[in-house]
Amino acid sequence: MASFLITGASKGLGLAFVKELASRPSSEVSKIFAGARTNSDALKELCSQNDADNRVHFVKLDVANQESVKEAASEVEKKLEGKGLDVLINNAAICHYDMQKLTNPTVEKEIMREMTGLEEEFQVNVMGVQYTTREFLPLMERSELKKVANISSTFGSISSASDPAVAWSPCPAYKISKAALNALTVQYALEYQNKGFSFIAVCPGWLKTQIGSDLADLTPEEGAKASLEIILTPGQEYNGKFPMVKVKGWETKEEAASHGGYAGNNVYDGRNIDW
Numbered sequence: 001m002a003s004f005l006i007t008g009a010s011k012g013l014g015l016a017f018v019k020e021l022a023s024r025p026s027s028e029v030s031k032i033f034a035g036a037r038t039n040s041d042a043l044k045e046l047c048s049q050n051d052a053d054n055r056v057h058f059v060k061l062d063v064a065n066q067e068s069v070k071e072a073a074s075e076v077e078k079k080l081e082g083k084g085l086d087v088l089i090n091n092a093a094i095c096h097y098d099m100q101k102l103t104n105p106t107v108e109k110e111i112m113r114e115m116t117g118l119e120e121e122f123q124v125n126v127m128g129v130q131y132t133t134r135e136f137l138p139l140m141e142r143s144e145l146k147k148v149a150n151i152s153s154t155f156g157s158i159s160s161a162s163d164p165a166v167a168w169s170p171c172p173a174y175k176i177s178k179a180a181l182n183a184l185t186v187q188y189a190l191e192y193q194n195k196g197f198s199f200i201a202v203c204p205g206w207l208k209t210q211i212g213s214d215l216a217d218l219t220p221e222e223g224a225k226a227s228l229e230i231i232l233t234p235g236q237e238y239n240g241k242f243p244m245v246k247v248k249g250w251e252t253k254e255e256a257a258s259h260g261g262y263a264g265n266n267v268y269d270g271r272n273i274d275w
C-alpha cells in the first residue's frame with residue numbers, strides 16, 4: 001500500500017498518473033497527492049469522483065516557488081498522519097518551442113542566441129525538482145518504497161541530440177534543462193542508494209499533451225501506465241538509470257512505423273537510454 005505525490009497534476013501526464021493510480025485498489029495505492037498550481041476542472045472532477053474513499057487530495061504546489069513547496073510538504077505530512085511518502089513523481093515542466101521554426105522548419109534562423117525560456121525552464125524543470133525533492137525527502141525517508149521518478153525525455157539525451165527524432169524539434173532550452181535534470185538524478189542516485197532510494201530519470205514517450213501536441217505517438221494514459229511499470233519495479237534496478245517506457249505494439253521499428261503519421265521514429269522498448 002503506497003502513497004504518491006505527483007507534481008504538475010492539473011493536466012497531461014500528471015493528471016493521467018492521478019487517474020491511473022486512483023483506479024487501482026486501496027490495497028495497492030493508499031493516498032494520492034495531486035500537486036498543482038491550479039486546481040483544474042479535470043482534477044476537481046477526479047477528486048470528487050474519489051470523495052468516498054478520501055484517497056485523492058489536491059495540494060497547491062508551484063514547484064518553482066520555494067515557499068509553496070514548503071507549504072505543500074507540511075500539508076502532505078499532516079495528511080499522512082505519521083506515515084512516510086513512498087513515491088514522488090517530479091512531473092511538472094514547461095517547454096518553449098521556437099514557433100517560427102516549428103511551423104516552418106526550413107526557415108533560416110539561429111535559435112541558440114535567443115534561447116527562448118532558458119532561465120524559466122531551469123527554474124521549473126531543474127530547480128523545481130530540486131526544491132520539491134529537498135522538501136519531501138525527510139517524509140520519504142520514513143517510507144518503504146523510497147522511489148523518486150524524475151520525468152525526463154530523450155530530448156535530454158546528449159548522445160541522441162543529432163538523431164533526427166530529437167534534432168527536428170526547436171526547443172534547445174528544454175533539451176538542456178532535461179540534460180541537467182538527468183545529471184541531478186544521477187547525483188541523488190549516488191548519494192541515496194545506500195538508504196534504499198531509487199532515483200529514476202524516466203522517459204514517458206512522446207505523448208498527446210500540451211508539451212507533446214496532438215501529433216504525438218501515445219496518449220497520456222498510456223505514458224502514465226508504462227512509466228508506473230518502471231517506477232514501481234521492486235528493488236533498486238533503475239536507480240540512477242534513464243529508462244524508456246515499454247509499450248505493447250511499439251517495441252520494434254516495424255511496429256512503431258505501423259502506426260502511420262509521424263509515428264515510426266520512436267520505439268518504446270524499455271531500454272536504458274544513452275545519456
Ligand SMILES: NC(=O)c1ccc[n+]([C@@H]2O[C@H](COP(=O)([O-])OP(=O)(O)OC[C@H]3O[C@@H](n4cnc5c(N)ncnc54)[C@H](OP(=O)(O)O)[C@@H]3O)[C@@H](O)[C@H]2O)c1
Nearest residue numbers: 008010011012013062063092093153206207209210211212
Ligand atoms: N508530452 C511529451 O511528449 C513528453 C515527452 C517526454 C517527457 N515529457 C515530460 O512529461 C512531463 C509532463 O508534461 P506533459 O506532456 O503532461 O505537459 P503539459 O500537459 O504541458 O503538463 C505540464 C504540467 O506541468 C505543470 N507545471 C508547469 N509549471 C509548473 C510549476 N511551476 N509548478 C507546478 N506545476 C507546473 C502544468 O501546470 P499548469 O496547468 O498550471 O500550467 C501542467 O500540469 C514533463 O516533465 C515533460 O517534460 C513529456
